Amino acid sequence: MIKIGLTGGIASGKSTISKILKGLGAKIIDADIEAKAALKPNAEPWQLLIKEFGKEILKNDQSIDRRKLGNMVFGDKQKLNKLNSIVHPFVIERIKGKIAYMEQKGDIKAVVLDAPLLIETNLHNLVDEVWVVDVDTKTQISRLIKRDKYNEEQAKNRLKAQLSQEERLKYATAVIDNTGGRRHTREQVTKLWNNRVEELN
Ligand SMILES: CC(C)(COP(=O)(O)OP(=O)(O)OC[C@H]1O[C@@H](n2cnc3c(N)ncnc32)[C@H](O)[C@@H]1O)[C@@H](O)C(=O)NCCC(=O)NCCS
Numbered sequence: 001m002i003k004i005g006l007t008g009g010i011a012s013g014k015s016t017i018s019k020i021l022k023g024l025g026a027k028i029i030d031a032d033i034e035a036k037a038a039l040k041p042n043a044e045p046w047q048l049l050i051k052e053f054g055k056e057i058l059k060n061d062q063s064i065d066r067r068k069l070g071n072m073v074f075g076d077k078q079k080l081n082k083l084n085s086i087v088h089p090f091v092i093e094r095i096k097g098k099i100a101y102m103e104q105k106g107d108i109k110a111v112v113l114d115a116p117l118l119i120e121t122n123l124h125n126l127v128d129e130v131w132v133v134d135v136d137t138k139t140q141i142s143r144l145i146k147r148d149k150y151n152e153e154q155a156k157n158r159l160k161a162q163l164s165q166e167e168r169l170k171y172a173t174a175v176i177d178n179t180g181g182r183r184h185t186r187e188q189v190t191k192l193w194n195n196r197v198e199e200l201n
C-alpha cells in the first residue's frame, strides 16, 4: 500500500484534489474530519478545551462553537499552541490507527492522507510521498474569503498559523499547481496517479 500525504495551505485545494484521487481509486484519510471528532462532546480534547478556554466556547447544545474558537486562536500564538497541544495528539493517534488498519487489510492499493498540517505535525514521516498543492497567496486568500466568508484579517490570521509555502515545498516529492482551472488540476493529478501508483501495481 502506497501512502501519500497531500498537503497545502488553507483553501489551497486539498479537498478538491482528494475527491479526484478518490475517483481514481484511493482511500482517503481526512485530518480535518479526525480533528472534528476531537471536538465532539465527551471526547477528551473537548473536555480539555473547555477547561482551557472556558464555557464561553460552548453552544447551547454543548457542542463547541468552531467559529468562535477559531477567532480566539488564530491571531494569538499562545492560544493556538495550547489548542494544538490538546487536539494534535488525539488526531495523530487516530490517523496512525487508520493507517495501521488499512495496512493490515492487505487489499488497499493507495491511501491519501489529506492533512493541512502534515509537516507541522510530523505526519510526513509516516508517508512515502508528499504531494504539495501550490497556489499563490492572493488566490488562496480570495478563495478562502469566498468559501468561508471571512474578512481579510481573519483570512490572513489563518494563513499565518501555518507553515509558509516556501518551507512546505522543501518537503514535496510532487507539486500540484491549483492556480488554474479545475481541468488543469485534474490532468496533473491523473498523471501523477498513473506515474506513482498505477505503475507499482
Ligand atoms: C479552531 C477550529 C475549531 C476552527 O474550526 P473551523 O470549522 O473554523 O475550521 P476547520 O476545522 O474547518 O479548518 C479549516 C482549515 O483551517 C486550518 N487549520 C485548522 N486548524 C489549524 C491549526 N491548528 N493551525 C493552523 N491551521 C489550522 C486548516 O487549513 C483547515 O483545513 C478547528 O480548526 C480546530 O479544531 N483546529 C485544530 C485541529 C487541527 O489542527 N486541524 C488540522 C488537522 S492536522
Ligand SMILES: Nc1ncnc2c1ncn2[C@@H]1O[C@H](COP(=O)(O)OP(=O)(O)OP(=O)(O)O)[C@@H](O)[C@H]1O
Pocket (backbone or CB within 6 Å): 008, 009, 010, 011, 012, 013, 014, 015, 016, 017, 032, 116, 143, 144, 147, 178, 179, 180, 181, 182, 185
Ligand atoms: N482550480 C480551482 N479553481 C477555482 N476554485 C477552486 C479550485 N480548486 C479549489 N477551488 C475552490 O477553492 C476553495 C478551497 O478549496 P478546497 O476546499 O478544496 O481547499 P482545502 O485545501 O481543502 O481547504 P482547507 O484547508 O480549508 O480544508 C473551495 O471553495 C473550492 O471550491
